[in-house]
Amino acid sequence: MAIFTLNVNGKKQQVNVDPATPMLWVLREHLNLVGTKYGCGVAQCGACTIHLGDSAIRSCQLPVSAVGDKAVTTIEGLSENGDHPVQKAWIEHDVAQCGYCQTGQIMTAVALLKANPNATDTQIEAAMSGNICRCGTYVRIKEAVRAAASHQ
Template identity: 60%
Template structure:
């Protein structure tokens, strides 16, 4: 065990953990922020996505020792009242069915809109690739991202389009 200092959602945390513990388990089991989900454990499904210095990162496969000094943001840190434009668009478009993948989907969408405020369908497909939705709500995900983009003042609402997110 070692003392590891992490900044999660702008709060400093000193954790007494194995430095090789995956960040996901430090966030969920030690800090108690359970919005970030375990899906596959091999960084393939996206359920565990968090931001490291603003970049979407799979937290299940990165040790806490590798993120010391970086700003970690979880789904709980996106907004205080679930009122981020992406979260509001998710509700408006009724994106979640089972909801399990949604925190990772939202984290990836927020990062996309920070980098590309007016994304095309191709931009969305590329940014969201690897975020698996077992319920198949990819078309609603794309619509919600366009709606959030418009809400953020970047582009007009986009019409419905053919879902290709997650398809290979």
């Protein structure tokens, strides 16, 4: 066990955990930020996507010890009231079915558009194909990403 001081959603947070603990579980069970989801634990589904700095990464494969003082952003820190353009596009296009994967999808999309505000369909597909939606909402996810891109 060791104490880590993390910068999560703009706040300093201390946790006392095994250094190998993935950020996924630090967020969910130590910081009570449950918008980051467990789906596979092997970086295959994207449900646990967060931002480390500006990059979208799979928090299930990110040990807490590797985070350092880098800024961590989770879905809870994306906006004050769910009014980030990507979140708004998700609501506008009524994307979700069960909804479990959607926070991870949104985090991936936000990072994509930050890096590439004019992402083409092919680029959207390439970036979003690491996130599984078992309900099959891909057509709407793509529409929402496109819409958010044009509004940014």
